[in-house]
Amino acid sequence: MLNKAIILQNLQAASFNKPVHVHVVDSLDSTNCFLKDLPASGAIEVCCAEMQTQGRGRFGRYWHSPFGENIYCSTRVHFDCDLSQLSGLSLVVSMAVLAMLEQAGVGDDVRIKWPNDVLWHDKKLCGNLIEVMVSSDVVIGIGLNVNSMVNEQALIDKPWCSLYEITGHHFDRNTLIAQLIIKLDQHLNQFMTHGFASFISQWQEIDYLHGQLITVSQPSGNLCGKANGVNEAGQLILIDETGLVHYLSSGETSLSLMSPHLS
Ligand code: BTN
Numbered sequence: 001m002l003n004k005a006i007i008l009q010n011l012q013a014a015s016f017n018k019p020v021h022v023h024v025v026d027s028l029d030s031t032n033c034f035l036k037d038l039p040a041s042g043a044i045e046v047c048c049a050e051m052q053t054q055g056r057g058r059f060g061r062y063w064h065s066p067f068g069e070n071i072y073c074s075t076r077v078h079f080d081c082d083l084s085q086l087s088g089l090s091l092v093v094s095m096a097v098l099a100m101l102e103q104a105g106v107g108d109d110v111r112i113k114w115p116n117d118v119l120w121h122d123k124k125l126c127g128n129l130i131e132v133m134v135s136s137d138v139v140i141g142i143g144l145n146v147n148s149m150v151n152e153q154a155l156i157d158k159p160w161c162s163l164y165e166i167t168g169h170h171f172d173r174n175t176l177i178a179q180l181i182i183k184l185d186q187h188l189n190q191f192m193t194h195g196f197a198s199f200i201s202q203w204q205e206i207d208y209l210h211g212q213l214i215t216v217s218q219p220s221g222n223l224c225g226k227a228n229g230v231n232e233a234g235q236l237i238l239i240d241e242t243g244l245v246h247y248l249s250s251g252e253t254s255l256s257l258m259s260p261h262l263s
Contacts, residue, residue, distance in 0.1 A: 001068065002048055003174050010178030019043035020181065027067075029054040031074035032131055032141040038076070040135065044185065048073045048177055055143065058116070058129055059252065069148045070162070071173055073180065074141040077188055083132055087249050088196030088234025090116040093128045093140055095199060096187035098206060100179045104171070106163055111208035114227070114236045114253055118144075119208055123161035142180065146171050197232040204229060209253060214238070216251040223248070224256060 004024040011020060021043045028034050031047040033054075038045055049072045055063035065072050079086065094112045101107045101118075110120050118126035126144040133139065145162035147170050163171050190198055204210070209227035216223045216238060225240040235247040 002050055002177075006174040007048075007178050007181075010175055011181060014178065014182055016178075016182050016185070018185065021045050023047040025049045027051050027053060030056050030141070031072050032056065032129060032139050035074045035076045035139045036131065036133060040078075040137070044181070045076045046073065046177075046181055047075075048173075056129060056141075057127060057143070063127070063129075063143050065143070066148065070146045071142065071144040071177060071180070073144075073177055074139055075181070075184060076137050076139050078135075078137050079192065080136075081192070083136065085195070085233075086130075086132070086138065088199075088230075089138070089140075089191065090128055090130050091203065091230070091234050092187050092191045092196065092199060093130070093142065093184065094118050094126070095202065095206070096183040097126050097128070097142060097144065097180065099183040099187070100176065101163075103179055103183070104163075104176060106166055110206070112203075112206050113208040114230065115234075115250065117208075120161050120166055123159040125161055125163070125166075140184070144176070144180075146173055146176065195232070196230075196234040200230065200232065209236075209255075213256050214253050215256040216248055216253050218248075218251040223251075227253075 002024045004022050007022050028049040030052050031049050034047045035045055051067035052065035052072050055065035055072060057063040094116055097118050098107060098110055101110055113119050116128050117124050129141040131139045147164045148162045150165050210229055212227050214227045225238040228237040228239055230236055231247060235249050238246040238248060
């Protein structure tokens with residue numbers, strides 16, 4: 001079970017001394033919504049739920065959130081910068097998740113698919129949803145499949161996996177959440193101080209799409225081309241079959257088996 005006292009003990013044991021309010025709830029519509037409605041405070045606000053009744057993914061999708069199995073966790077941070085500088089944030093959040101997984105000994109073969117999917121062997125392990133509020137506060141929601149067994153495939157439209165599937169054993173979510181809070185704090189501080197540029201070399205090592213032929217779906221239509229890493233703002237660099245270079249800030253990416261011109 002999720003336990004606020006154990007999460008706080010883990011933070012203390014790791015000498016994390018910043019003020020943190022941890023809200024642990026049995027059932028919620030969505031941990032992101034909970035934090036959006038919470039009055040501002042000087043502390044790091046974190047909300048974790050055993051289950052979500054309206055867990056949300058990107059593009060208004062549903063996020064499967066069964067009771068007691070996985071991590072559904074959100075945090076709220078204030079950015080004192082122009083919000084246009086926030087591109088790259090979802091990449092940094094996924095990198096913080098990966099750093100937490102490495103610390104837990106499960107980082108091997110985990111890659112990040114721009115802009116936010118954490119994948120293990122082509123299957124989705126974790127996603128994040130970032131919502132900007134009028135106050136310039138940003139709510140960051142993370143869904144990490146921890147102890148779910150993959151026989152529930154029918155409920156989810158894309159291949160997914162969990163830490164249980166990867167390792168064959170169950171994880172204590174309280175320990176993982178404490179580590180996640182610490183890694184997120186470190187990564188967000190680096191992002192606010194030095195920008196996404198300071199993550200680029202690390203990104204190159206975990207970039208699932210690098211050099212691949214891909215399709216990017218955007219509201220304006222699909223773009224196909226070869227993925228060529230990201231720039232200093234965290235935008236995806238895509239080279240289309242005419243050689244034109246596109247810098248993309250949003251969209252959904254998938255590997256494609258297309259165009260001999262690009263291969
Ligand atoms: C995605 O990959 O589409 C993003 C998934 C984000 C899911 C998390 S679970 C915690 C938080 N609350 C939500 O309703 N969504 C995010």
